Amino acid sequence: MLKILLRNNSLVILVALFVVSALLSNAFLSVGNIYNLLRQLSPLFLASIGMLLVINTAGIDLSVGSIAAAGGLLVAILVSMMPPAGAMAGPIGLLGAIFLSIALGAVLGAVSGALVAFSELAPFIVTLAMMTIARGMTFMMSNGQPTRLPYDLEASDLMDQFGSGGVPFLGLPWPVVLSILVALAFYFIMGYTTFGRMVIATGSNETAVRLAGISEKRYKFLVYVISGALAGLAGVVSTARTGVGTPITGVGLELDAIAACVIGGALLSGGKGTIVNTVIGVLVLGLIGNVMNLLSVPVYPQQIIKGLIIIFAVLLQRFSNRPGART
Amino acid sequence: MRSITKHFGGVHALTDVSFRAEGGEVHALVGENGAGKSTLMKILSGAYTPDKGEIYLDGEKLELSNTQAARDRGIAVIYQEFSLAKHLTVAENIYLDDLGFGSSVINWRKLKKSAEQQIRSLGLTELDAYTLVSELSVAQQQIVEICKALRRKAKVIVFDEPTAVLTDRETARLFELIARLKQDGVCIIYISHRLAEVFEICDCATVMKDGRLVDTVDLQEVSQGQLVQLMVGRELKDLFPKRHAAIGEVVLDVKNLNAGDRVHDVSFQVKAGEVLGFCGLVGAGRTEIMRAIFGADKRDSGAILLRGKQVDNRSPVQAVRTGIGMLPEDRKQQGVLLDLSVRVNAMMKPKNPFQRFGGWLDQRREIDQTNQVIRTLRIKVEDSEVAASSLSGGNQQKVAVAKWVFSDCNVLICDEPTRGVDIGAKIEIYQIINQLAERGVAVVVVSSELPELVGLCDRVVVVRDGRLVGDVSGQDINEQTLIGLAVGVRV
Numbered sequence: 001m002l003k004i005l006l007r008n009n010s011l012v013i014l015v016a017l018f019v020v021s022a023l024l025s026n027a028f029l030s031v032g033n034i035y036n037l038l039r040q041l042s043p044l045f046l047a048s049i050g051m052l053l054v055i056n057t058a059g060i061d062l063s064v065g066s067i068a069a070a071g072g073l074l075v076a077i078l079v080s081m082m083p084p085a086g087a088m089a090g091p092i093g094l095l096g097a098i099f100l101s102i103a104l105g106a107v108l109g110a111v112s113g114a115l116v117a118f119s120e121l122a123p124f125i126v127t128l129a130m131m132t133i134a135r136g137m138t139f140m141m142s143n144g145q146p147t148r149l150p151y152d153l154e155a156s157d158l159m160d161q162f163g164s165g166g167v168p169f170l171g172l173p174w175p176v177v178l179s180i181l182v183a184l185a186f187y188f189i190m191g192y193t194t195f196g197r198m199v200i201a202t203g204s205n206e207t208a209v210r211l212a213g214i215s216e217k218r219y220k221f222l223v224y225v226i227s228g229a230l231a232g233l234a235g236v237v238s239t240a241r242t243g244v245g246t247p248i249t250g251v252g253l254e255l256d257a258i259a260a261c262v263i264g265g266a267l268l269s270g271g272k273g274t275i276v277n278t279v280i281g282v283l284v285l286g287l288i289g290n291v292m293n294l295l296s297v298p299v300y301p302q303q304i305i306k307g308l309i310i311i312f313a314v315l316l317q318r319f320s321n322r323p324g325a326r327t
Numbered sequence: 328m329r330s331i332t333k334h335f336g337g338v339h340a341l342t343d344v345s346f347r348a349e350g351g352e353v354h355a356l357v358g359e360n361g362a363g364k365s366t367l368m369k370i371l372s373g374a375y376t377p378d379k380g381e382i383y384l385d386g387e388k389l390e391l392s393n394t395q396a397a398r399d400r401g402i403a404v405i406y407q408e409f410s411l412a413k414h415l416t417v418a419e420n421i422y423l424d425d426l427g428f429g430s431s432v433i434n435w436r437k438l439k440k441s442a443e444q445q446i447r448s449l450g451l452t453e454l455d456a457y458t459l460v461s462e463l464s465v466a467q468q469q470i471v472e473i474c475k476a477l478r479r480k481a482k483v484i485v486f487d488e489p490t491a492v493l494t495d496r497e498t499a500r501l502f503e504l505i506a507r508l509k510q511d512g513v514c515i516i517y518i519s520h521r522l523a524e525v526f527e528i529c530d531c532a533t534v535m536k537d538g539r540l541v542d543t544v545d546l547q548e549v550s551q552g553q554l555v556q557l558m559v560g561r562e563l564k565d566l567f568p569k570r571h572a573a574i575g576e577v578v579l580d581v582k583n584l585n586a587g588d589r590v591h592d593v594s595f596q597v598k599a600g601e602v603l604g605f606c607g608l609v610g611a612g613r614t615e616i617m618r619a620i621f622g623a624d625k626r627d628s629g630a631i632l633l634r635g636k637q638v639d640n641r642s643p644v645q646a647v648r649t650g651i652g653m654l655p656e657d658r659k660q661q662g663v664l665l666d667l668s669v670r671v672n673a674m675m676k677p678k679n680p681f682q683r684f685g686g687w688l689d690q691r692r693e694i695d696q697t698n699q700v701i702r703t704l705r706i707k708v709e710d711s712e713v714a715a716s717s718l719s720g721g722n723q724q725k726v727a728v729a730k731w732v733f734s735d736c737n738v739l740i741c742d743e744p745t746r747g748v749d750i751g752a753k754i755e756i757y758q759i760i761n762q763l764a765e766r767g768v769a770v771v772v773v774s775s776e777l778p779e780l781v782g783l784c785d786r787v788v789v790v791r792d793g794r795l796v797g798d799v800s801g802q803d804i805n806e807q808t809l810i811g812l813a814v815g816v817r818v
Contacts (some may be wrong), residue, residue, distance in 0.1 A: 054341050076665060118465075189686075192687055192688055192690070193685070193686035193687055193688060194682050194686045194688055195686050197671060197688065201664055201668070201671065201675065204664045204665070204666045204667055205660075205661075205663075205664040205665065205666075207660060207661045207665070208660075208661055208662060208663060208664050208675070209654075209675070210623075210644075211623060211643050211644055211653060211655050211661050211662070212641050212643070212647070212675045212676065212677070212730060213644055213646065213647025213648070213674065213676070213677045214644065214676075214677050215644050215677075271344075271664075271666050271667070272666070
């Protein structure tokens with residue numbers, strides 16, 4: 001019994017947190033609160049999934065927050081450039097703007113990926129540099145000012161509906177639906193396709209993959225492209241929620257994404273970690289913040305408690321990963 | 328060690344093993360992989376605690392809660408994977424846990440002098456105590472490990488496959504060292520698969536099988552064949568199964584290959600169905616030649632022709648595409664993905680045959696195919712989903728070679744295919760190689776075990792200092808000729 005609990009420890013922590021939260025605060029269990037929490041977590045969901053893929057190859061992507069800001073800003077700029085009427089003013093134009101924002105993320109990710117995979121530079125350094133480059137680009141594009149989505153544009157309305165509205169009847173927020181779809185897609189990719197398997201294999205033993213005649217560089221490259229694209233999408237979601245694209249969003253997003261992956265059992269040395277557990281990791285992080293807010297815990301102690309819970313989660317994993325043998 | 332019992336989960340690694348060894352004797356511990364030798368020694372070294380049983384040293388009962396406790400009591404183990412700090416010097420490594428000789432300030436002069444004393448006493452006169460460990464050869468590193476053990480006045484030293492990475496000259500020096508330690512009254516436990524060595528240096532041997540002690544025998548009174556029979560529990564008629572391969576056309580033709588400063592002007596040919604051996608001392612350049620052919624290392628000049636057509640393989644991806652496969656020398660680091668399942672390892676091919684539209688993998692067919700592979704290659708494992716790390720060395724090697732066996736490669740390079748593999752699995756790997764040759768594959772075998780080269784290969788090429796110095800076939804394939812060519816001495 002204990003073994004089952006230990007193996008699924010992130011789920012156990014999530015359930016425990018959920019129960020504790022429900023007991024500690026009356027406001028917690030309301031649909032409104034939970035939907036709101038999930039809506040807020042959506043950008044983190046998207047970024048964490050991309051981060052998981054990168055971590056699975058034994059890499060890291062510190063640029064995710066900055067790329068999200070770039071993507072969020074670009075979509076706001078593009079929408080505000082759209083003509084007030086006509087074919088481009090509606091959904092088509094909006095989709096175009098969103099597509100370009102994701103593409104921007106993918107391109108930035110590709111630059112990082114190329115440097116990591118083909119020039120064989122350390123992921124930490126490359127994505128650290130990209131973090132500052134992307135942030136700088138975002139400031140340049142916006143002149144340091146936030147860009148508001150224009151009021152009378154159909155595209156803006158759509159964005160607003162997406163950001164604040166939800167599925168008919170259930171009311172499940174659209175960003176959450178998007179996150180679920182993305183999570184499902186990658187769950188399938190990681191578990192059931194060659195691509196997913198090779199990503200994990202590359203992190204597990206890059207040399208063995210190479211000597212089997214498989215291009216490990218291709219997978220190392222592609223995960224950064226995906227991470228960048230998902231980060232761009234996260235930025236779009238963030239802009240949809242707030243109605244504004246600013247150059248200061250997403251600061252610290254990469255660290256939260258890494259924390260979510262690690263709480264979900266991913267090893268920074270690669271080869272381990274699943275989509276499901278990463279989703280759980282995001283929920284754990286979200287729950288901690290949410291319940292503390294509901295209990296009116298001041299912000300600074302919140303940070304400390306959050307950090308402690310992260311340490312606890314990782315220790316629990318360490319303990320469950322090594323059942324008998326000692327070194 | 329009395330009545331030692333240990334199990335991991337449902338697996339009984341050791342059942343009621345009682346093992347005795349005396350000071351001043353060299354006691355061999357032999358058995359197939361999985362017999363329990365490593366587990367027994369890990370218990371002795373304090374890494375594991377037995378579920379039942381006790382350990383007595385000089386009549387005194389030991390409670391070993393961790394490896395430090397064992398070391399403090401004078402038990403030292405020299406593993407195949409050394410535990411040296413590569414970026415520190417020899418002197419620092421030897422005295423790593425007591426650099427200050429009692430005080431918290433390092434006494435560099437005393438450190439250097441004491442370290443040099445240790446090193447000289449073991450006969451290693453050319454080593455400077457301030458050399459970085461990373462610059463030492465494997466054999467020299469091993470001597471540093473031994474110094475570490477001796478510094479602590481070890482009473483029991485366990486050697487785990489010490490000669491796997493040594494040349495013949497270095498092995499001889501190690502044996503002299505062991506003889507000296509024996510005279511000093513140290514109890515030496517020698518774990519090895521190389522029975523010739525066991526008979527050379529050991530006084531007696533304890534045979535283990537399936538977690539139990541089979542017998543302890545005096546090596547003066549028993550033959551190699553009898554010892555093997557005890558280990559394997561069955562009679563081994565032939566160590567090298569017969570091969571009926573028709574040798575055909577030249578498949579691989581290497582002309583004037585040059586790579587870095589380790590490969591000079593190498594030319595050779597391999598025919599379909601032929602097993603070509605590569606003999607040479609450790610460091611002669613055999614692996615470097617193979618890696619250059621496989622595209623794993625850069626090739627400076629020279630031509631490689633496959634079935635008459637020139638190929639320019641600059642990477643393993645290209646090499647595999649042109650039909651060359653390689654079983655790397657270091658299976659744990661390069662051949663097998665330890666964290667992943669047998670199935671994933673066996674299906675690790677550039678073009679997965681069970682890949683359907685969109686990259687989706689037909690996992691059920693994969694499992695079926697993997698089970699077939701497991702049956703055909705006789706891999707000892709419960710099912711296809713077990714992680715490769717829990718397999719024994721021989722079975723891991725079979726997993727590593729599986730992807731090549733079930734592909735259509737024309738040339739397979741095997742670099743040390745049976746290193747660290749027990750006798751039973753060795754024979755099975757030879758059978759696999761035979762089957763490949765019978766299928767028309769040109770097989771190249773790099774090996775440091777002369778009996779293996781003699782028994783397995785149709786032809787043997789000898790490498791010395793990066794050049795080919797001999798091409799031996801037929802009657803000339805014998806250990807003496809091969810060693811002579813490898814070392815550069817007329818025999």
